[in-house]
Amino acid sequence: MGYIKGLKCRECGREYPVEPIYVCEFCFGPLEVAYDYNSISKAVSRKKIEKREKNLWRYRELLPIDGEPQVGLDSGFTPLLRADNLAKALGVDELYIKDDTVVHPTLSFKDRVVSIALTKAKEFGFDTVACASTGNLAHSVSAHGARAGFKRFIFIPASLEASKIIASLVYEPNLVAVDGNYDDVNRLCSEIANKYRWAFVNINIRPFYAEGSKTLGFEIIEQLGWKAPDNVVVPCASGSLLTKVWKSFKEFRDIGVIRELDTKVFAAQATGCSPITTAIKQGVDVIRPVKPSTIAKSLAIGNPADGYYATQVIKETGGYGEDVSDQEIIEAMKLLARTEGVFAETAGGVTLATAKKLIEAGRIKRNEVTVICITGNGLKTQEALHGHTAVPYYIKPNLASFEEVMKTIK
Numbered sequence: 001m002g003y004i005k006g007l008k009c010r011e012c013g014r015e016y017p018v019e020p021i022y023v024c025e026f027c028f029g030p031l032e033v034a035y036d037y038n039s040i041s042k043a044v045s046r047k048k049i050e051k052r053e054k055n056l057w058r059y060r061e062l063l064p065i066d067g068e069p070q071v072g073l074d075s076g077f078t079p080l081l082r083a084d085n086l087a088k089a090l091g092v093d094e095l096y097i098k099d100d101t102v103v104h105p106t107l108s109f110k111d112r113v114v115s116i117a118l119t120k121a122k123e124f125g126f127d128t129v130a131c132a133s134t135g136n137l138a139h140s141v142s143a144h145g146a147r148a149g150f151k152r153f154i155f156i157p158a159s160l161e162a163s164k165i166i167a168s169l170v171y172e173p174n175l176v177a178v179d180g181n182y183d184d185v186n187r188l189c190s191e192i193a194n195k196y197r198w199a200f201v202n203i204n205i206r207p208f209y210a211e212g213s214k215t216l217g218f219e220i221i222e223q224l225g226w227k228a229p230d231n232v233v234v235p236c237a238s239g240s241l242l243t244k245v246w247k248s249f250k251e252f253r254d255i256g257v258i259r260e261l262d263t264k265v266f267a268a269q270a271t272g273c274s275p276i277t278t279a280i281k282q283g284v285d286v287i288r289p290v291k292p293s294t295i296a297k298s299l300a301i302g303n304p305a306d307g308y309y310a311t312q313v314i315k316e317t318g319g320y321g322e323d324v325s326d327q328e329i330i331e332a333m334k335l336l337a338r339t340e341g342v343f344a345e346t347a348g349g350v351t352l353a354t355a356k357k358l359i360e361a362g363r364i365k366r367n368e369v370t371v372i373c374i375t376g377n378g379l380k381t382q383e384a385l386h387g388h389t390a391v392p393y394y395i396k397p398n399l400a401s402f403e404e405v406m407k408t409i410k
């Protein structure tokens with residue numbers, strides 16, 4: 001058995017049993033998983049974790065399942081790269097890339113949340129899983145759902161990149177392309193979720209799903225040698241990942257796996273969809289919804305469900321938020337590839353470009369330890385780079401033609 005006590009309203013604190021529900025009946029606040037930390041602190045140690053397989057279930061006591069892990073045995077424990085070349089380019093001493101572009105079967109951090117959501121969907125006895133997606137969640141639910149034997153309904157904005165649509169269709173889900181943006185898709189899905197008895201991973205399974213993001217934070221601490229960084233820069237769509245990275249750091253401290261915690265959490269968004277960072281920069285608590293317009297489509301949520309909670313984490317930790325233009329996103333994608341050999345999707349460009357801005361503004365100190373979360377693979381968003389890279393040297397198949405090229409290369 002697991003260590004879940006139940007669900008708890010984030011606003012009024014009312015408690016609920018472990019069921020596929022997500023809002024408080026009394027105040028409409030979001031529900032969150034509550035754990036028995038006392039028992040967990042007795043059950044978990046660094047040694048015990050280190051002995052386990054290198055996947056995200058090595059932190060299973062802090063994940064909301066009751067039985068054995070059933071999905072995602074191949075996900076998690078992605079590399080934490082020490083990025084010395086990039087550090088030099090940015091003028092900082094110690095910089096790390098948490099590289100979620102690799103290892104995961106569908107090449108983004110969404111395999112973390114989906115592993116937990118689908119394991120929970122099995123525990124609840126659902127035969128169908130569904131999601132509203134900006135792209136990566138569609139891939140992940142389609143793929144993990146196929147392997148786990150679920151019927152799948154996937155809802156996306158029709159405007160998604162062609163390559164992202166193919167990368168969902170290949171797993172043969174029921175893919176529904178909605179004429180509208182993500183926020184329209186999400187609104188429609190809330191209605192559908194009320195009508196059909198499905199496990200909607202980011203609606204009625206959301207309290208469990210969201211906990212999967214903590215594994216990214218647990219890994220950062222373990223891979224830094226059981227230390228929390230001074231700064232962590234996190235890309236925001238709904239804001240959930242950011243709040244859960246911070247929750248994971250606090251949990252490791254609270255159960256005694258680390259002793260000290262003094263991390264500043266920073267939010268990264270695209271200027272074309274920056275409801276969270278705008279609120280932070282204006283110093284207000286109210287998130288004003290926007291109509292997204294950016295190449296960073298996987299972050300294009302104009303009305304972020306966890307936006308308010310993300311701003312609170314940033315305030316609490318002394319972090320900040322910044323947003324960056326599409327041009328800056330592309331430059332950063334190229335910088336990351338050129339310096340560290342990591343090809344990130346547009347969301348990764350957002351995170352790195354934001355980190356660069358925060359360093360230049362002195363918000364991130366050059367002598368501190370900083371981790372940048374790179375959450376998706378560049379092969380997913382190649383369209384964004386069309387016209388922004390060099391072209392090959394075109395030659396005839398003879399040595400003379402090649403030698404002509406060599407004359408031009410310094």
Ligand SMILES: *Cc1c(COP(=O)(O)O)cnc(C)c1O
Pocket residue numbers: 108109110136137235236237238239240241242298299345347348375376
């Ligand atoms: C979904 C996603 C995020 C973060 O999403 P949240 O809704 O804020 O948790 C970050 N990066 C990528 C690539 C994503 O697909």
Ligand SMILES: [Zn+2]
Pocket residue numbers: 009010011012013014024025026027028029
């Ligand atoms: Zn409540």
